[in-house]
Amino acid sequence: MKHSTLALVIASVLSGAVLIGCDKNEDAAGEQAAQQQMPPAVVNVQTVTLDTVPQVQTFSGRTAAYQTADVRPQVNGVIDEVLFREGSNVKKGQPLYRINTDNYASSVTSGQAAVQQAQANYQTALANNANAKAELASRQASLAQAQNDLQRLQGLVSIDAISKQQYEQAQTQVRTAQAAVQSAAAAVGQTQAGIESAKAGIQTAQAGLEASTLDLNRTIVRAPLTGRTDRSSVTAGTLVSAGQPEPLVTISRLDPIYVDISQSSSELLKLRQQIAAGTAQPGMNSVELILEDGSVYPVRGKLALSEAKVDESTGAVTLRAIFPNSNHILLPGMYVTARLTQSVITNAALVPQSAVTRTPKGETQVYIVDENNKIQLRPVTINGTYDGQWVVTDGLQTGDKVVVIGGSKVKPEQEVVVKPLENANPAPSATNAKTPLQAAKTVDKKPAGNDDSNEETKEAAAQ
Incomplete structure (x- = not known):
C-alpha cells in the first residue's frame, strides 16, 4: 500500500515538470516570433x-561706482547751512555746505590792508632811492669841482704862485669829495635794496591775501564730481575741521x-x-x-x-x-x-x-x-x-x-x-545665415x- 502511494506522488511530480518545460519552450518560441515580427526602432538624428x-x-x-568721492572740509568752522538734498544728483562744482565765514572775511580784510601797506612802503622806497640818486649826483659834481681846482692849483704851486698849504687844502677837498661820492653811492644801493624789500613785502602780503581769500572761498564746500549723494553725516551747527577722518558726504x-x-x-x-x-x-x-x-x-x-x-x-x-x-x-x-x-x-x-x-x-x-x-x-x-x-x-x-x-x-x-x-x-534665409x-x-x-x-x-x- 505504501509503495503504491509513493509511486503515485513521483508520477505526479514528473508530470508537472514535463508540463512546465513545455510552457517555457512555448514562451521562448513566442518571444522569438514577436521579435521577428516587431519593426526596427525609429530614432531622430x-x-x-x-x-x-x-x-x-x-x-x-x-x-561698483565708476567714480567715488568722499567730501571733506578744507577749513575749520561751523556748518551754517546744508545746500543740497540727500540722495539727489549733483553737478560738479555745485555748493553742498556753507561754513561760517566771519573769521575768514576778517582775514581777507587784514590781508587787503597788508597789501596796501606793502605798496605804500614800496612807494616810500622809490622816493628814498630817488633822493639818494640826487645826492649822489650832487656829490659827484662837488668832486668834479674839487678835482678841477686841484688841477688848476698844481701849475701855480710849481712856480710858487700859491702857498703849499693852499695846495694841500685843495687835495684834502678832493679826497673829501671822493668820500662823499662813495657814501652817496652806498646810500643809493641801500635804497635800491629797500625797493626790492618792499617788492617782496608786496608779494608776501598778496600771498597772505590770496590764502585768506582761498580759505574764504573754501567755506563753500562744493561737489568734486557729478554724481549721486548719499546721506549727509552733519547738519547745520556742526563744528567741522580740515582733513577730518569722517566725510561730510559721499558722491x-x-x-x-x-x-x-x-x-x-x-x-x-x-x-x-x-x-x-x-x-x-x-x-x-x-x-x-x-x-x-x-x-x-x-x-x-x-x-x-x-x-x-x-x-x-x-x-x-x-x-x-x-x-x-x-x-x-x-x-x-x-x-x-x-x-x-x-x-x-x-x-x-x-x-x-x-x-x-x-x-x-x-x-x-x-x-x-x-x-x-x-x-x-x-x-x-x-x-x-x-x-x-x-x-x-x-x-x-x-x-x-x-x-x-x-x-x-x-x-x-x-x-x-x-x-x-x-x-x-x-535653416536661416540666405541673407540672415x-x-x-x-x-x-x-x-x-x-x-x-x-x-x-x-x-x-x-x-x-x-x-
Missing part, C-alpha cells in the same frame, strides 16, 4: 557639422558703472593654454549681465581690464567690465551674473542636451547611427554650453548622425530606422546706450 563656437563663461560679480558717479567679476586663476590658466595650443582663439570683450531677479540687463558692457595679480585669499583674478547706466538701474554693491565670451573654440559641434548621456563614472557619451543604420556608442568631450546646446570638442566628426530622440529605447548594434530631427537647426561666431558678434554690436556713455566707456577701456 541630427547630422554633425563642425564649426567655430563661442565659449561663453558665467561669472558672479558685483557692481558716487553711476553712469557708466563698473562690474567687478571674479574668475578662478585655474580657469584663466586653462583658457590661456587652449589659446596657446591653438585649440581656441581669443574671444570678444563684450559682457552680458544677468540681474538678481533673473532679467537680462538691456545693454551689453565692455571688458575694461584684467588685474595682473591673483587674490591670495580666494585664488581668483578680478576682471572689470564697464556698462552704460543712464537710467541708474544698476547701483553700487548689487550682486549680478556676467556672461563673457573669453574665447572661441574651433572644430566644435553643437549637440542638443537630450542627445548626451553620462555613465556612472560621469563620462559623457552619445549614440550615433553608422552607415549600416546600426547604433554605435561614442564617447565625447563636452566643453560647456552655447545657446542651450552642449559644445562637443572631441569624439564627433562632420557627417556623424547623433541620436537625439529615441536613444532610451535602443542599444549598441541594434538596427534602427533613421529620421532627421525636425527643426533641430532651422550666420555661424555661431557671427551670431555672437552680432549680439556684441548691439547699441550701448547714449553717445556720452559710449564715449566714456571707450575712454575707460583705453585706460
Whole structure:
C-alpha cells in the first residue's frame, strides 16, 4: 500500500515538470516570433557639422561706482547751512555746505590792508632811492669841482704862485669829495635794496591775501564730481575741521558703472593654454549681465581690464567690465551674473542636451547611427554650453548622425530606422545665415546706450 502511494506522488511530480518545460519552450518560441515580427526602432538624428563656437563663461560679480568721492572740509568752522538734498544728483562744482565765514572775511580784510601797506612802503622806497640818486649826483659834481681846482692849483704851486698849504687844502677837498661820492653811492644801493624789500613785502602780503581769500572761498564746500549723494553725516551747527577722518558726504558717479567679476586663476590658466595650443582663439570683450531677479540687463558692457595679480585669499583674478547706466538701474554693491565670451573654440559641434548621456563614472557619451543604420556608442568631450546646446570638442566628426530622440529605447548594434530631427537647426534665409561666431558678434554690436556713455566707456577701456 505504501509503495503504491509513493509511486503515485513521483508520477505526479514528473508530470508537472514535463508540463512546465513545455510552457517555457512555448514562451521562448513566442518571444522569438514577436521579435521577428516587431519593426526596427525609429530614432531622430541630427547630422554633425563642425564649426567655430563661442565659449561663453558665467561669472558672479558685483557692481561698483565708476567714480567715488568722499567730501571733506578744507577749513575749520561751523556748518551754517546744508545746500543740497540727500540722495539727489549733483553737478560738479555745485555748493553742498556753507561754513561760517566771519573769521575768514576778517582775514581777507587784514590781508587787503597788508597789501596796501606793502605798496605804500614800496612807494616810500622809490622816493628814498630817488633822493639818494640826487645826492649822489650832487656829490659827484662837488668832486668834479674839487678835482678841477686841484688841477688848476698844481701849475701855480710849481712856480710858487700859491702857498703849499693852499695846495694841500685843495687835495684834502678832493679826497673829501671822493668820500662823499662813495657814501652817496652806498646810500643809493641801500635804497635800491629797500625797493626790492618792499617788492617782496608786496608779494608776501598778496600771498597772505590770496590764502585768506582761498580759505574764504573754501567755506563753500562744493561737489568734486557729478554724481549721486548719499546721506549727509552733519547738519547745520556742526563744528567741522580740515582733513577730518569722517566725510561730510559721499558722491558716487553711476553712469557708466563698473562690474567687478571674479574668475578662478585655474580657469584663466586653462583658457590661456587652449589659446596657446591653438585649440581656441581669443574671444570678444563684450559682457552680458544677468540681474538678481533673473532679467537680462538691456545693454551689453565692455571688458575694461584684467588685474595682473591673483587674490591670495580666494585664488581668483578680478576682471572689470564697464556698462552704460543712464537710467541708474544698476547701483553700487548689487550682486549680478556676467556672461563673457573669453574665447572661441574651433572644430566644435553643437549637440542638443537630450542627445548626451553620462555613465556612472560621469563620462559623457552619445549614440550615433553608422552607415549600416546600426547604433554605435561614442564617447565625447563636452566643453560647456552655447545657446542651450552642449559644445562637443572631441569624439564627433562632420557627417556623424547623433541620436537625439529615441536613444532610451535602443542599444549598441541594434538596427534602427533613421529620421532627421525636425527643426533641430532651422535653416536661416540666405541673407540672415550666420555661424555661431557671427551670431555672437552680432549680439556684441548691439547699441550701448547714449553717445556720452559710449564715449566714456571707450575712454575707460583705453585706460
